[in-house]
Amino acid sequence: MVKYIQYLMGETTSNPVENGQGPVMAAPDWGLYHPDRGVMSVAASREQIRTWIEGNPGLIPPYDSLRWIDQNFSSWAENQRNDVYREFENWYSANKNITGPFIVVVSYNPSNTVDAIIREAERQGRAAFNLYQGATSPAVSSLLEELTLGVNGKGPLNRNISAVISLYSWSLNYANLPSGGALSELERINLPVLKAVQLYSNSSLTNPLGAQYEWTWQVTIPGFEGVFSPVVVSYTDSSQNEVVIQSGVRKMVELANAWARLRELENSEKKIAVILYSYPPGKDGFTASYLDVFRSLHELLVKLNESGYRVERIPSPEELYTIVSEFGNKGTWAQPLLERYVSEHRRELEARGQLLDIQRYLEWFNALPEKLRSEVISRWGQPPGNIMTVNGSIVIPGLMLGNIFITVQPARGWDEVTDYHNPYLPPHHQYLAFYRWIDEVLGADAMVHLGTHGTLEFLPGRMIGLMEDDWPFQLTSLPNIYPYIVSNPGEGMVAKDRSGALIIDHMTPAMVQSGLYGALIEIHDLIHQYENALKVGNNQILPALESRIKTEASEMGFNMTGNFTEALERLHLSLHEIESDIIPLGLHSLGRVLEGDELLEEVLTIASSRSDLLENIRKQLYPGLPAYTEMLKDPLRYSDEIASVKNLARLWIGSIINGTVPSGINATDLEFINDTIMKIRGNTEWQSILAALSGGFIRPGLAGDPAWCDVLPTGANFYSTNPRKMPTRAAWETAVRIVDSMLAEYYQKHGSFPELIGMVMWGTELLRTDGIAIAEFLYLLGVKPQWNSNGDVNPAPVLMNASELMITVNGTRIPRPRIDVFVTAVTGNQLWIDLMNKAVELAASASDTENYVKKHYSECGSLDRVFGLRGLVLEGTGVSDMTPATSRWNTSSELADVYLSRVSYAWRSTPGGVDIQQNRGTFQYLLGKVNLVTQNLDSTWRLMDTDDYYDWFGGMVLASRHLGGNPDTALIDIRNRNTVTVRTVAEEIELEIRSQLLNPKYMDSLLNHPAGGLNMLQGTKMSLELQLQPAASAMNSGTSSQGTF
Structure with missing residues (x-):
């Protein structure tokens, strides 16, 4: 073929056709295969190919495929394929004593692994064959659709196909990958597609984290098309031979067979x-x-x-x-x-x-x-x-x-x-x-x-x-x-x-927004009475109002000592924070669609975070005032304006829910609100569960918090975003804003910057937020990621210039140092671990500004900054498990020792993968020196909802205090994409107790679920007990600005 193309291009005068050398296609790109039959396909004649090449030369963008193959040959082959399908089925029925529907193995080509899967399927009594396609056109998903549905819903085979095992990487329709890949064909085919994984790196067999090298393109990306249930079936050895893993093949076939039976059995x-x-x-x-x-x-x-x-x-x-x-x-x-x-x-x-x-x-x-x-x-x-x-x-x-x-x-x-x-x-x-x-x-x-x-x-x-x-x-x-x-x-x-x-x-x-309740409403009203009396000079009632405010606020646990004016401002700010805090309302029942006020409030929460709705309303109502997010930073000054903006937003959303377009709304906000309402109402949870139990295909969809990501409607086979793109550019920009705010607060409190920060980083938070915490880690070090044209993060980050490391404190721009940072990571993603380790090494090499990474490296002799559990273990630090078992420990030092023994494993990057080795000495050095411990709060779950915060964040603070440290704590609330709030642990606990746990709105919503709600309250109670018992004092000893509760 190559010689003939060279002849056509004038690069040679020798016509290989005349010499009997071509043009021929050495082997068909696609075909059906069985190890006992070999390949069955169609091959064009020499004359046909020559005619196509001469009549239709050139390439087709974007992948520069040969025009004659994609057009002439593909059209011809399509008319021949049905004959191949029928001929193969006739052969199979004549030679195999196995009846019933097929399982199809799709691959780029026949191989030892394909043979093993087919042999194992037949051993288990299941008819099977291989559909292979080595080219991008026609896509293997199109061939599958042709096999199963044909032209009018009836495929060319007399038998059905009940499941698919895919050895494909990336996509089953690679040429269409930018536009959804094979998703539309797979939805029409309506078959479960299971993923057989082939390892191409020797390190994948021995890496305690597993098959890191192959996972993104073999499992993650296919998951965007609804392919699921990955099982490793082969690997490539040091001699580049494909070695079948028989236990994996057996398991893959067992699972595919079980999914197939769900299609075939009566309910x-x-x-x-x-x-x-x-x-x-x-x-x-x-x-x-x-x-x-x-x-x-x-x-x-x-x-x-x-x-x-x-x-x-x-x-x-x-x-x-x-x-x-x-x-x-x-x-x-x-x-x-x-x-x-x-x-x-x-x-x-x-x-x-x-x-x-x-x-x-x-x-x-x-x-x-x-x-x-x-x-x-x-x-x-x-x-x-x-x-x-x-x-x-x-x-x-x-x-x-x-x-x-x-x-x-x-x-x-x-x-x-x-x-x-x-x-x-x-x-x-x-x-x-x-x-x-x-x-x-x-x-x-x-x-x-x-x-x-x-x-x-x-x-x-x-x-x-x-x-x-x-x-x-x-x-x-x-x-x-x-x-x-x-x-x-x-x-x-x-x-x-x-x-x-x-x-x-x-x-x-x-x-929903928490709102105020009971005595909090009365205290808030008293504050406004006091402020109004002060404005109009009605001084004779001020002492009585002051006394009532002090008494009632103190009874509710607020700190009213010291200067009354300052205490009143703290109290007022606290009440506004409680009122605007976002809390969960009740429990979800599968298939239930939000309606009424719950629907309105959910749409408002999503729109407040993911759109410019509130800012656009602010522009209409108060064009001369600062941006809405700036007004939120001064809630006492702009309280009436903030309330007016939210109230109009509620009116607009309510109108749209009821089918009316409100006057004044712009097209972008109208479209976003309408789309959000439709997606919430588009819940397909029950349809998907029943379809899965019938062995059907389940629509894939993005996972994440609805206030952060476009994840609705629910009922999807969810996938996470591509880890190769994390942190994204948007996540980097958010991280810079977060770190600058956190460092400015720390500087205002201490008059200096922290030398060393400890971070808790969870994989689920990284996936929800596109890697914000990784970006924070890099930015603290004075290192930034680089992205290629596809948005993938380059493996090698770069140093930021000293001029880029400036922050604003009290209106003044000041330089800040490269801050040392270590992390306890609850993730096994090798790309992220590599990126953070490289960033630490890079920061340690810099000499252009004050550098605490270099300082601590000279003291402890190690640049290990990424720590976690040892390999083959995915459960917690042991602190939350051990704490309630009070008969098994006497002092908090014993809890700290459990934490140190479990989490002191350094995760290092090596050419062969991640090396996990215990380095307790460096871990203890860092914990003893840490100035600030921080973690992001980005979703529904907060401290009262799970013991994981106590386990990881609390464990780090507990161990630091055990080792003589005295770190500040910073929980960074980024649940709303447009705002960032930093609180100490004590402040966060107090807020959650007041806005959620003691809130009748929250309590009543749980009591509407008699069994589930009580269990939820019990779990919240257990989490609260973990935070407040004496063993937890090391975690939450930082005082709240409002006192006791």
Whole structure:
């Protein structure tokens, strides 16, 4: 072919056609393949190709493909393909004694891995073949659509296709990648597409973080098209040979087969295991992040019954709570309760095999790799252990309603642990038995893990690219359908990458303005009476008003000591902050669409953060005043104007909700509000859950907080943004604003800049905010990222000039130093770790300004600044687990020691991947020197909503104080993209208690969900107790500006 093109271009006088040398296509770009049949395709004749080349030369942009191939050959081949499809099916039926629908393996070309997958599928009784396409046109997604739907909805095959295994990277329609790739074809095909991963880097096999090198283009980008359930099936060895990983191939086929069966079975035949999360063990532990678990469970049963599933009866949400509470997990300290449960329900438990005998369990246990068996026995003893066992039998609790089994995920086991220093905790025997039982005894066709989040995906092992010696790999052989809150991409991606979950994201509760209530309203009115009396000179009533304000404010815990004028201003500012704080209202029930005031307030919250609505209203109402965001910085001066802007925004949004276009609104704001309302109302959560249970394709969508990202409508198989683009340019600009504000506040308080800052950085926050925290880390060092033309961050950052390191303090521009910074990172992304390590090294080399990185390097001899848990561990620091177990420690020093032992692992960049080595000496040096500890608050979750803040942020402060440090704390509230507020821990806790926990609006909204709401309150209470008990004093000892509460 090359020689013929050279002849046509005049580069040679020898015509290879006349010499019998071409033109020919050496091998078809596409075809069907089976290892027992070889390739089946079509090949054009020599004369056809010559005619096409001569008649249609040239290239087609943007990828410069040959015009004659994309147009002439493709058109000709399309007319030939149906014959190939039918011929292959005839061959298969004649030569293979396997009936039923096909699984299709799509790839660039036939290979050893393709052979292995097809052989394994047939071993499992499933017909399979390979559809390969090495060119971009026609796209393999188009070929799939042709195979399945044909021209009029009926494909050329007599058999159906029930699932697809993809070995493709990037996209199944690469030429269309900028415009959605293969998404439109995959939606029409409506098949589950599972991802088989091939490793091309030797380090991916040994890297404790897993397959970092390949993950973005093999898993992350395909996820934008709805491809899911990644399993590693091969690797390339040092001799560049493709080596099949048979355990991965077997698992890949098992999963594809299971998804295929969901398409093929009648709903009345399917068995579904619905798994609730329960922590801590007991009746108060049934929670999921802002999801009404029992109302959603009730609705799930209703929907399944309506869809033809066999559901014997449907208890009310309250009945479900009572039933599940009875059979829920029992710790070893509650053995009598477990024995009573077994005694009262023995007949049905025995009939359903829920009292698992030791011999059956040993069959499963002994099939595990030796490494994993040893880990379990070392920590939990010989089978069956003592957790959830009665008379030697392992208890699998649960309720069978027809073909629907309702159960609770086994307790993780931390409550049984006495030594918290070792973070590696293998699952216990009952945990292992539970998932095997669901598959092999119950015979479930799918699992539904109901709500965010369980523990399966966090079991020890590689972070991504799991293999047979990783725990989640061993326990996931069924379709795992996972309703998950849309605002948690980091942990949701862990579930997708490590447990093969098909995420169905759900809405957050409505996020609304707190408002004032009760005595706070009265105090606020008294303040305005006082200020009005002062203005008009009505001095005779001032003493009485002052006395009442002091008395009532003090009774509410506000600090009114000292100068009254200053105390009054602090109080007034605090009340405005409480009033405008954004809080969650109630719990979300799956499928529920916001309406009324909740819809209005949610739209206002989103528009306030992601649009210029409030600023545009300010321009109309008050064109001579500062920008709206500037007015917010002086809320006492502009309180009336701020209220007027918000009130008009509410009127506009309310009108649009009711179908009326308000006068005065511009087209951009109208479009944004309309679009937001439509997307909130476009909730497809139930449709997607039912479609997943039928083996259908689930629309992909972006994950993140609705106030930060365009993530609606919910009901999507969510994905995170591309980590190669983080931090984005917008995130960098926001980070500069955040750091400048934080440093200015610190300088005003101390008269100097901090030398050393400790940051807590969570992967989920990075994914929600496009990497703002990484940008903050770089900017503190005086280093900035660079981006290529595609918006990807270049691997090598660059130094900022000293002239760029200037900030404004009290109206004066002053230079600031390169500030040393270290981070405890809850992420395993190698790109981010590399970027931060390179930034530290670069900053240490600079000599153009005061440089605290260089100073501390000369003192401690190490540039390790990125720390975290040791490899193969994804759970916490141990502080929040150990703190409530007061019988197991005596002083806060013991808590600090657990934190130090777990988190003092330095994550370093090497050519072969990330090297994780403990460096406790440097970590302790940094903690002892740290001046300021900081973390971003960017979403629904705050300190009262989860113990993770106490675990990581509190753990860092606790360890610092244990080592003689005395750091300030700064929690940076960036929940609204247009505003930044910095608070100490004590100030944040006080605000959350006043605006949320004590707010009747919040309490009443939870009480509307009798079972779920009470559990949510219990979880909030536990988080509050962690913050306020004596062991936490090191964390929140910084005083609030308003005093006690």
